Amino acid sequence: MDKPIRILQVIGIMNRGGAxxxxxxLYRNIDITKVQFDFVVHTNEVGSFDEEIKALGGRxxxxxxxxxxxxxxxxxxWKKFLSEHSQDYIAVHGHIGSTASIYLSISNSYGLYTIAHSHSASGISTLKDVVYKLLSYNTRNVAKCFFACSQLAGIKRYGRHIVHNNKNFFILNNAIDTEKYICNDYIKNKKDKELCIDxxxxxLGHVGRFDNAKNQIFLVHIFNELQNYNENSKLILVGNGKNFEFVKEKVKLLDLENKVIMTGVRDDVNEILQTFDMFVFPSIYEGLPVSVIEAQASGLKCLLSDTVTKEVDITGNVEFMSLEKSPKEWAEKIVSMLPYERKNTQQKIIDAGYDIKSTAEWLTDFYIKLAEKNL
Known part of the structure; x- marks a missing residue:
């Protein structure tokens, strides 16, 4: 190939979320002389990754x-866009699920290979969930290929038949650059000083966008109960979102302002993880959260809600607990899990298939084979 093939990635906005x-x-690790990404985003706002995307050659x-x-x-x-640009692409890779059946169907009509990608295993608990399910349901009849971050995320989005019987269903692991997360005393000391950690x-630490699904309010209540067992503790919450101010107000009401650090969005999560003694993740629903892979790669013990797929435990350092248990019971569980010897888990992450280099190679090969079929 004289120039790289181009894949159109469809997403909401390229901010620092899990997907x-x-x-x-993946983009940083694919061979951009062979494969390039362009993006359709559903906003006029500038995303956190936009400048990097442009620097890598993406549009x-x-x-x-x-x-x-x-x-x-x-x-x-979409019809106007593809009438002008469809010849630039061999495939449309859709990460935004609610409208996937619309834009993937139109992409099919322009002869493009269509990929649906499920990043979540959400259930139906609100009217918004119901609307999402109705809008996204027909994707299973439209897409030519189905990716998911876990078996559960695949089943929730596409149904059991596709996950178990369709040869074009693939698990694409939420892989990371394992080298960046190895325990490092120098980085830990630097971040402890920056964040005023003794x-x-x-x-305790948590990384995730501030919304109802991530359940940070429950985590604040857990931390409040932990004060009865360990007053010499801190909670670090990394991320931003619609519930940020709500959580901040709850912290204030519980008089925890001097013990809870809310960092906002960070681009040094791999370093901040070094300051944590434990990762706590009481999500209401998930796909397979990359933040938990990152935490394990840092050698951390993790306590997760049992709504998170068991597939995420790849080091043996993960325990699960019901959200029906009280914050007091969660706090007691945390106490029982501490202290422990933090170890280098890089090889376990690699062996489980979560190293970004091998995943990027697989995806590059996948895209190139699509291009060869279309030649």
């Missing part, structure tokens, strides 16, 4: 955010 971080991990296009009332306009945008303190 977006996974895509960028970013802005489509309208979908709401029911602009259904016709949304389809019209080495005698026990530090």
């Amino acid at each position: 977006e971080t996974m895509i960028m991990n 970013i296009y802005h489509c309208p955010r979908y709401v029911i009332k602009n259904h016709i306009g949304y389809k019209k945008w 080495e005698s303190q026990t530090v």
Whole structure:
């Protein structure tokens, strides 16, 4: 090939979320002389990764955010875009699920290979969930290929028949650059100093966007109960989102302001993980969270809600607990898991298939084979 093949990645906005971080991990590690990514984002805002995408040679296009009332306009945008650009691509890789059946169907009509990618194993608990399920359901009849971050995420999105019987269903692990997460005393001391952490303190940590699914309010209540067992402790919350101020207010109401650090979005998560003694993740639902892979790669013990797929435990350092248990019971469990000897888990992560280099090689080969079939 004289020039790289181009794949169109479809996403909401390229900020530092789990799916977006996974895509960028892949983008940084694919051979961009062979495969290039372009992006359609559903916003006019500038994303955290936009400049890096452009530096890597990617292009970013802005489509309208979908709401029911602009259904016709949304389809019209995609038809116009693909009439002008479809010849640039061999495949459309869709990460935004709610409208996948729309843009992938239109992409099919332009002769492009269509990939649906499930990053979540959400259930139906709100009206928003119901609407999402209704909008996304037909994707299973539209896409030519199905990716998921876990078996559970695949089943929730596409159904058991596709996961167990379709030869075009693949698990694409939420892989990471394992080298960046190895325990490092120098980095730990540097970050402890930056975040005003005393080495005698026990530090609980969490990384995730601030929304209902991540359940940070429950985590704050757990930490509040932990004070009855260990007053010399801190909680670090990394991320941002619609519930950030709500959580901040709860911290204030519980008089925990001097013990809870809310960092906002960070680009040094691999280093901040060094300051944690334990990773706590009480999500209401998940796919297979990359943040938990990162935490394990840092040698951390992790306590997760039992709504998170058991597939995420790849080091033996993960324990699960029901959200029906009280914050007090969660705090007691944390106490029982500490202290422990933190060890280098890099090889376990690699052996489990979560090293980004091998995953990027697989995906590069997958895309190239698609191009060869179309020649």
